[in-house]
Amino acid sequence: MPSTELLWSQFRRLLLGTVAEAMLAESVPVDFRSIRIVFDDDSAFRVPRFDNYMRFKGHLEARLVAPFTRAEALARRIERAWPELLAVVDLPVGDRLDPTRTHVTLEIAGDALRLAFDLEAD
Numbered sequence: 001m002p003s004t005e006l007l008w009s010q011f012r013r014l015l016l017g018t019v020a021e022a023m024l025a026e027s028v029p030v031d032f033r034s035i036r037i038v039f040d041d042d043s044a045f046r047v048p049r050f051d052n053y054m055r056f057k058g059h060l061e062a063r064l065v066a067p068f069t070r071a072e073a074l075a076r077r078i079e080r081a082w083p084e085l086l087a088v089v090d091l092p093v094g095d096r097l098d099p100t101r102t103h104v105t106l107e108i109a110g111d112a113l114r115l116a117f118d119l120e121a122d
Helices: 004-025 071-087
Strands: 030-039 044-046 053-064 099-109 112-121
Touching (some): 004 030, 004 053, 071 099, 071 112
Antiparallel strands (some): 099 112
């Protein structure tokens, strides 16, 4: 069983890849080196176990290098990605994870982009 630290690193990479793909698809002018992901203490990762459960709550921050006005389209793309990711998670004993919360908000203030997320599956 991988350590909890390795599991969080795996999800951080998964989230970063998902957000990077969405940003590229929506042509977000972001400095990719500035991206920072922070998980809140409310986050939990209990997979794979008999009580499989995931909650990833936190935010992602990045710096824009040019104006961006399509925040809603980017937030919707990221919201759609959560159920898509869960649909392919392979769990033992025929269990599966269903999305129970998919909350994404995106704020832009000047050159600061802040994506808050609360993604839950049980």
